[in-house]
Amino acid sequence: MRGLTGAGPSEARGSTQAVIAAAAAVAALALFVVACGTGGTGTRDEGPAQASAVPGAADSPSPSTTAGYREVDAVALIEKDPAVSPTVKRELKPCSDDDDYPIETTYGYLTGGSVNDVLINVSTCGDWVGIGTYMYRDVGGTYKNVFKAEDSPVVGEIDGTALTVTKQVYDTDDQMSNPSRETVLTYVWKAGRFTQRYRHDTYYNRTGGDTASASDS
Known part of the structure; x- marks a missing residue:
């Protein structure tokens, strides 16, 4: 064992050998107890982090440190999803010969x-204007559509544990390059669905001055 030398010359006294043997037995017992305490896995045996059930707990879940990663075929997922509009599915085609x-x-x-x-x-294709944003959640091994926005131009982003959706809003006489305002909506997962938490509107000044912003919660 570490920290102990050999038994020494053969003429060493029996009492010294007994002390060494007793120390080795105590050390072995300590190692056995530590191994049982860790479950023998060498890793932390924890489940996904969950929000507290007491009043005032956070609505949105915290990221799980033990959650699994699974990659998907995004094209196939969109094509098979009945919640996706036929218009978006028609636009979902390769932009080049490389299946891009x-x-x-x-x-x-x-x-x-x-x-x-x-x-x-x-x-x-070409101008890369967002025509649809969709969120999928694993339910029993199958991905289910739990959010969609198809009012183009639109794009979604993951911001920590929140979903943000940005939309360009046009008035009747607006050109595609000159929207009236931009709206950013923030959603959190609550009670089994995404619920809007914040809204921020940026109004564009047509006279060339600064834009005006307005927010609510």
């Missing part, structure tokens, strides 16, 4: 599940 689809996939943990959530943004 106008699609962006982001993974995160927003709904408190044991497997990552998936955010998919679909755009048009």
Whole structure:
């Protein structure tokens, strides 16, 4: 054992050998107790982090440190999803011969599940204008659509445990390059669905001056 030398010459007294043997037995017992305390795995045996059930607990879940990562075929997921409009599905085609689809996939943990959530943004080819944003949650091994926004131009982002959706808003006489305002909506997962928590509107000044902003919660 570490810190102990050999038994020494053969003429060493029996009492010294007995002391060494007793120390070795105590050390072995201590190692056995430590191994039982860790479960023998060498890793932390913890489940996903959960919000407190007491009043005032946070509405949105904290990211799980033990959650699993699973990659998806985003194109196939959109094509098979009945919640996705036919218009978006028609636009979801390769922009080149290299099967370069106008699609962006982001993974995160927003709904408190044991497997990552998936955010998919679909755009048009060429100008990459967002025409749809969708969030999928793993339910029993299958990804289910739990959020969609198809009022183009639109794009979604994962911000920690929140989902932010940015929309360009046009008045009747607005050109595509000159929207009237930009709206940013922030959603959190609550009671089994995404609920809007914040809204921020930026109004564009048509006279060339500064923009005006307004927020609510």
